[in-house]
Amino acid sequence: MANSNLTQAKKAKNDEFYTQYHDIQKEIDAYIEYDENVFRDKTILLPCDDPEWSNFTKFFAQNFERFGIKKLISTSYASESKKYDVTYQPTLFETEDPQFDTEKTTKNGKIFILTQDKTGDGKIDVEDLEWHYLDGDGDFNSDEVKKLRDEADIIITNPPFSLFRDFLAWIIEANKKFAIIGSMNAITYKEVFPLIKENKIWLGVSSGAKEYIKPDKTIQKIGNTCWFTNLEHGRRHEPLPLMTMADNKKYNKQIQKKDSSYKKYDNYDAIEVPFTSAIPSDYDGVMGVPISFLDKYNPEQFEILGTSDNGLIDNKFKKTPGLTQKFVDDYYFGGGTGSYKEGNPTAGYYEDGIAKMAFKRIFIKHKKK
Numbered sequence: 281m282a283n284s285n286l287t288q289a290k291k292a293k294n295d296e297f298y299t300q301y302h303d304i305q306k307e308i309d310a311y312i313e314y315d316e317n318v319f320r321d322k323t324i325l326l327p328c329d330d331p332e333w334s335n336f337t338k339f340f341a342q343n344f345e346r347f348g349i350k351k352l353i354s355t356s357y358a359s360e361s362k363k364y365d366v367t368y369q370p371t372l373f374e375t376e377d378p379q380f381d382t383e384k385t386t387k388n389g390k391i392f393i394l395t396q397d398k399t400g401d402g403k404i405d406v407e408d409l410e411w412h413y414l415d416g417d418g419d420f421n422s423d424e425v426k427k428l429r430d431e432a433d434i435i436i437t438n439p440p441f442s443l444f445r446d447f448l449a450w451i452i453e454a455n456k457k458f459a460i461i462g463s464m465n466a467i468t469y470k471e472v473f474p475l476i477k478e479n480k481i482w483l484g485v486s487s488g489a490k491e492y493i494k495p496d497k498t499i500q501k502i503g504n505t506c507w508f509t510n511l512e513h514g515r516r517h518e519p520l521p522l523m524t525m526a527d528n529k530k531y532n533k534q535i536q537k538k539d540s541s542y543k544k545y546d547n548y549d550a551i552e553v554p555f556t557s558a559i560p561s562d563y564d565g566v567m568g569v570p571i572s573f574l575d576k577y578n579p580e581q582f583e584i585l586g587t588s589d590n591g592l593i594d595n596k597f598k599k600t601p602g603l604t605q606k607f608v609d610d611y612y613f614g615g616g617t618g619s620y621k622e623g624n625p626t627a628g629y630y631e632d633g634i635a636k637m638a639f640k641r642i643f644i645k646h647k648k649k
């Protein structure tokens with residue numbers, strides 16, 4: 281019990297980091313650039329936030345008029361529900377407000393709403409936000425916040441990473457437009473990948489290492505975060521410039537250094553492409569590429585067939601079941617480790633008779649012109 285509390289506390293602590301204003305701006309500007317009316321007359325919900333000082337709330341409140349937003353709602357999660365020891369301190373904004381409640385301040389979530397010019401200064405901005413305590417703690421799965429989700433047209437936030445699967449399912453089941461931050465590792469989750477493969481969701485424009493703000497105001501660099509969205513942007517329609525396989529072998533130093541480049545896997549009917557930039561322009565078959573390929577994925581240029589992770593690839597691209605199983609057996613026999621499920625290995629090949637696994641791969645093909 282104590283152990284599981286500790287694990288929970290660790291998870292909750294890892295969920296507690298906040299997004300910088302310029303990172304939100306960079307991403308949202310790309311949607312606006314593609315369609316300046318993307319937020320016009322829309323209700324936007326920012327859940328799992330901390331509206332008093334969240335940059336999401338600030339950014340959308342400051343751009344309320346420019347984007348033509350109809351209604352902005354943001355909700356926060358009660359400090360007491362965060363499951364790890366934070367010395368919570370309500371802000372002056374809250375304590376000086378007549379609504380301030382010494383109990384609710386830790387037990388209840390809060391909701392901030394922006395619809396109109398409350399101050400009468402002739403513009404609608406952050407000063408016009410109205411707030412009150414929620415009845416519950418602001419859990420996105422509560423009936424109270426679900427109702428707000430159902431009211432909203434678009435959901436935008438950086439949700440708790442430990443609940444990413446649940447959070448995405450919560451959006452998808454309500455069939456909403458969204459843009460949310462997550463870890464790139466989520467790409468191959470079995471709940472996420474099929475949506476990417478079917479072009480129902482895709483990556484936003486800004487992936488990679490980013491700096492986030494921790495509760496103690498220090499900066500934390502997180503290596504591989506990205507945006508997941510179903511809002512259109514221009515980058516996903518730009519074709520990736522490529523060279524032929526022969527030119528890559530001749531001019532691409534990275535490819536020359538890697539023996540595994542363009543080798544056929546021994547357990548999948550596909551070739552290994554270790555770098556997205558080295559995808560050969562003239563190979564018609566199936567190619568295994570790093571998951572970071574998705575950052576450059578253009579659905580008019582490529583078709584996604586599956587991923588080596590979680591067995592999310594059509595059996596027709598696997599070698600015969602016997603061979604696939606033999607490869608797994610040989611892999612473990614050769615001292616291989618890792619959590620590859622039997623019969624479901626990631627892509628690999630034999631090197632000097634030893635079965636070796638490549639990294640997680642996404643299987644793609646060029647789209648026929």
Ligand SMILES: C[S@@+](CC[C@H](N)C(=O)[O-])C[C@H]1O[C@@H](n2cnc3c(N)ncnc32)[C@H](O)[C@@H]1O
Pocket residue numbers: 295296297298299327328329330334335336356357362418419420421437438439440441443
């Ligand atoms: C990664 S942080 C991001 C916060 C904010 N959206 C931002 O980007 O600045 C995720 C937040 O979700 C909160 N959270 C955790 N579990 C939650 C839940 N079940 N419902 C709502 N919020 C939750 C965490 O306490 C944390 O503040």
